[in-house]
Amino acid sequence: MNSPIIAPSVLAADFANLQRDIEMLNDSQADWIHIDIMDGRFVPNISFGIPVCEAINKHAKKPLDVHLMIVEPEKYLEAFQNAGASTISVHYEACNHLHRTLQEIKELGCNAGVAINPHTNVALIEDVITEIDLVCMMSVNPGFGGQSFIENTYEKVRQLREIIEENDASTLIQIDGGVNADNAPDLIEAGADVLVAGSFVFNSTDPKSTIEGLKSI
Ligand code: DX5
Ligand code: ZN
Numbered sequence: 458m459n460s461p462i463i464a465p466s467v468l469a470a471d472f473a474n475l476q477r478d479i480e481m482l483n484d485s486q487a488d489w490i491h492i493d494i495m496d497g498r499f500v501p502n503i504s505f506g507i508p509v510c511e512a513i514n515k516h517a518k519k520p521l522d523v524h525l526m527i528v529e530p531e532k533y534l535e536a537f538q539n540a541g542a543s544t545i546s547v548h549y550e551a552c553n554h555l556h557r558t559l560q561e562i563k564e565l566g567c568n569a570g571v572a573i574n575p576h577t578n579v580a581l582i583e584d585v586i587t588e589i590d591l592v593c594m595m596s597v598n599p600g601f602g603g604q605s606f607i608e609n610t611y612e613k614v615r616q617l618r619e620i621i622e623e624n625d626a627s628t629l630i631q632i633d634g635g636v637n638a639d640n641a642p643d644l645i646e647a648g649a650d651v652l653v654a655g656s657f658v659f660n661s662t663d664p665k666s667t668i669e670g671l672k673s674i
Contacts, residue, residue, distance in 0.1 A: 461645055463671050464489040464522050464631070465664075466655035467513065468504060468602045475509075478659070479516040485665040486672045489522040489544070491633070491653045493602075494537075496527035499551050500600035507533070507540050514541025522653075524572060524633065526599045527551065531558045538565040546570025546593045546631075549577055559588045572633070574599065575607050579617040586626045591651065592617060597634030602655040606635030611647045618648030638667075641674050 465487050470478040482490055492513065495504040514521060520543035527533065530547040531554075537545055545567045552558050555571065562569040571582055572593035582589065594613060597604040614630055621628050631651035632644050641652055652671060661667040 459650075460672055461641070461649065461674060462488045462629070462631075462651040463668055464491040464651055464653045465658045465668060466491040466493055466602065466633075466653050468493040469655035469659035471659075472505075475513065476516050479513055481664060482668075483516070483518040485668045487519060487668050489520045489651070490517050491655075492521055492523045492542075493655075494523060494525050494527055495600060499528045499548060500526045502600045507536050510537060510540040510542070517541070520544065522546070522570075524570075524593055524653075525551075526572070531561060534558075534561055534565060534567075538567055542567055544568040544570050544591060546572045546591065548572045548574070548599075549582060550574055555582075556585050556588060559585060563588075570631070572599070575610075579613055579620060583620050583624070586620055586624045586628055589626070589628045591629045591631055593631045593633050593653075594649075595634055596632050596636065599634070603660075604635055606637075606640050611643055614644060614647040614649050636671075638670055638674075641671055645674055 495502045497503040522544045523542040524546045545562045559569040568590040570591040596610040629650040632649045633653040636654045637657040658664050
């Protein structure tokens with residue numbers, strides 16, 4: 458098994474010390490920086506938007522992995538690309554024309570991600586799987602950090618891995634929500650490539666060694 462790609466979520470960072478926390482991530486074994494954008498419509502919470510993404514980009518030395526939990530994400534793709542996004546994930550449940558939106562993300566030079574809610578069956582993205590660089594599989598209901606991991610995620614990862622292999626796709630599987638050192642090994646075993654971790658990293662006493670621990674799974 459390859460070591461996982463680790464993408465700490467800044468949703469759990471100290472927003473009054475964002476530069477400090479981004480520099481900590483620069484200095485850690487984190488591979489990407491996960492940025493959660495919430496609009497209060499697609500999800501029942503508002504996080505932050507484009508200016509904060511730009512501010513993070515000024516200090517970040519790692520790729521920005523932007524997770525759009527917003528309605529009509531196609532309206533804001535270019536803005537997030539300009540704000541420094543390397544990967545842009547849109548929600549399956551928020552896109553009427555997912556295939557087109559994926560092309561638009563790729564035309565901007567970004568990796569195209571699709572996030573799926575816990576209730577969304579992985580089979581629903583099979584027809585576009587070869588167009589998707591990354592599936593952000595939600596292992597909590599999106600909207601808040603610090604929630605408990607939903608156990609049927611393991612089975613969904615196995616099903617998605619099968620779909621990826623059957624279609625000869627190179628899609629990465631990312632797990633987002635409630636990830637910690639207890640569930641990470643089983644997630645990797647099931648076929649996950651990328652782990653997002655917010656509160657597990659930022660609420661720990663030594664975030665850098667917590668990241669190192671996840672990386673060495
Ligand atoms: C949830 C977000 C997650 C969140 C993860 O809506 O998409 O990225 O920040 O936070 P934890 O790791 O605390 O569940
Ligand atoms: Zn996220």
